[in-house]
Structure formats: structure tokens, C-alpha cells
Amino acid sequence: MSERKITETEILNRVYNAADHETLMSAYRDWAAHYDSDLLGRFGYVAHIATAKALHEALKGVTEARILDAGCGTGLVGEELVKLGYRHLDALDYSADMLAQAAQKAIYGKQMQADMKKRLPIDDDRYDAVVCTGTFTYGHVTGAAFDELVRITRPGGVIVFTIREGAYEEYGYRRRMLDLEMADAWELVSFYDTPYQLEEGNTCKMCTYRIAS
Numbered sequence: 205m206s207e208r209k210i211t212e213t214e215i216l217n218r219v220y221n222a223a224d225h226e227t228l229m230s231a232y233r234d235w236a237a238h239y240d241s242d243l244l245g246r247f248g249y250v251a252h253i254a255t256a257k258a259l260h261e262a263l264k265g266v267t268e269a270r271i272l273d274a275g276c277g278t279g280l281v282g283e284e285l286v287k288l289g290y291r292h293l294d295a296l297d298y299s300a301d302m303l304a305q306a307a308q309k310a311i312y313g314k315q316m317q318a319d320m321k322k323r324l325p326i327d328d329d330r331y332d333a334v335v336c337t338g339t340f341t342y343g344h345v346t347g348a349a350f351d352e353l354v355r356i357t358r359p360g361g362v363i364v365f366t367i368r369e370g371a372y373e374e375y376g377y378r379r380r381m382l383d384l385e386m387a388d389a390w391e392l393v394s395f396y397d398t399p400y401q402l403e404e405g406n407t408c409k410m411c412t413y414r415i416a417s
Contacts, residue, residue: 249280251366251408254398255337256284262333262362262393262412265289269332272296274320274353275339279306285335286311294331296324320349329358334365340377341368347380354389359417362393367409368400381411388416 263269267289273282276295285293295312297303303315318324320339334353339345353363367377384390390413400408 249401251398251400252280252337253284254410255281255335255364255366256288258394258410258412259285259333259335259362259364260288262364262414266332268292270294270330272326272331272334272356273312274334274336275345276306276312277302277338279309279311281335281337282306282311283309296320296326320345320352324352324356326356328355329361330356332358332361334361334363336363336365338366338368340365340375341371342375347376347378350377350380350384351389354384354415357415359415361415362412363390363415364410364412366398366400367411369397369407369409372409381413384413390415 270292272294274296276297293312294314296316393412397407398410400406
């Protein structure tokens, strides 16, 4: 394989600064085949491991839970969940190219291409849990997407997600999280900082909520 002449900054700038659907899809199309090696090898990405552990703790090890990996990318979180014994996993992502990479891992049941800025093609109360890692960040979906995750998670179910440090306030995530708490849509289980990419030394917020019964 020839050496790629693209820097980390160039890769992430294309993703985080995409101005429209086609630009973002093009960025992910070009990145999909190298996504895992870049994140894990070059960037020192570790948030997928922390997220899987957080969900495992919230579910108290009930491995029969029906889980949606929202914004699944190439399936890094799904792989970690399989290691922990979970088998009932579905995948959702905005990028068909990312979903194609995830499909090669043969860890998901249903795979859906959908935009988290819109109503998802999923019934109410469908899942016992939703996990969403690396999606609530710069240039992606806003806090309004939390409403759909709440809708598709059953009462008493859990939602675990990361928010990239720096985007937490700027993109309205904190405000919408608090609004949903005040509306008794969900209740906070845990909230803490955890490493995101070791090579960059950056962090993310790890958030766990339980849907109101």
C-alpha cells in the first residue's frame, strides 16, 4: 500500500468543517478504508473502549439487551460490545461508506443509513439502549438529536454518548441535555471526562442517561 500524503489536520478539517451533505459524504468516502488505522494508530483514539464500558456498567451486564449503535462509523464501539458479550446490535450511520466498512465485521443485525438531524426510521421504544460515540462533535449533529434517541429508547432504557470537549457548550448539547432533564424525559446516571484521542491529549464528556419510566 502506498503511503498517504495527508495529515491528521487535513483529515479532521474536512470532516469537522464540511459545509453540506455532499462535502461530508465525500470526506467520509475518502476516509472510510483508513478510518480504523488512522483513529487507533495515528490519533490514539480510545473513546470507543470507554463508551462500551460505560454502557456495560449501565446495563449491569445484561447482554441480551437490544442496542443501537447510532453514528456507528466503522463499528469500533460494536466490536468492543461484542467482546463484552453483547450480540443484539443494530447500526446506524449517515455514511454508506462507513456502514460498508462496519458490515465487513459481521457484528450487526440491521444496518440503517439515516441522518440524525431528522426523524429516524425506527419505531418508538425500539431499543433497550443506544450508544453514540464521536457523533456529538464539531460540524455534526446538534443537541436536537437527543430527542430522537430518547424516542427510540424504551422507558427505563439507557443512552450512552460522548461529547467532544470544546463542542459541549458551543453546539447546544449542554442546554438540550438540561432541557430534557427538566422535562423528565431522562435522568442523569453519570457524567465525567474521559480521554478521547491520546496522541492529541484531548478529552470528551462521557454521558449516561436513563429514560424516564
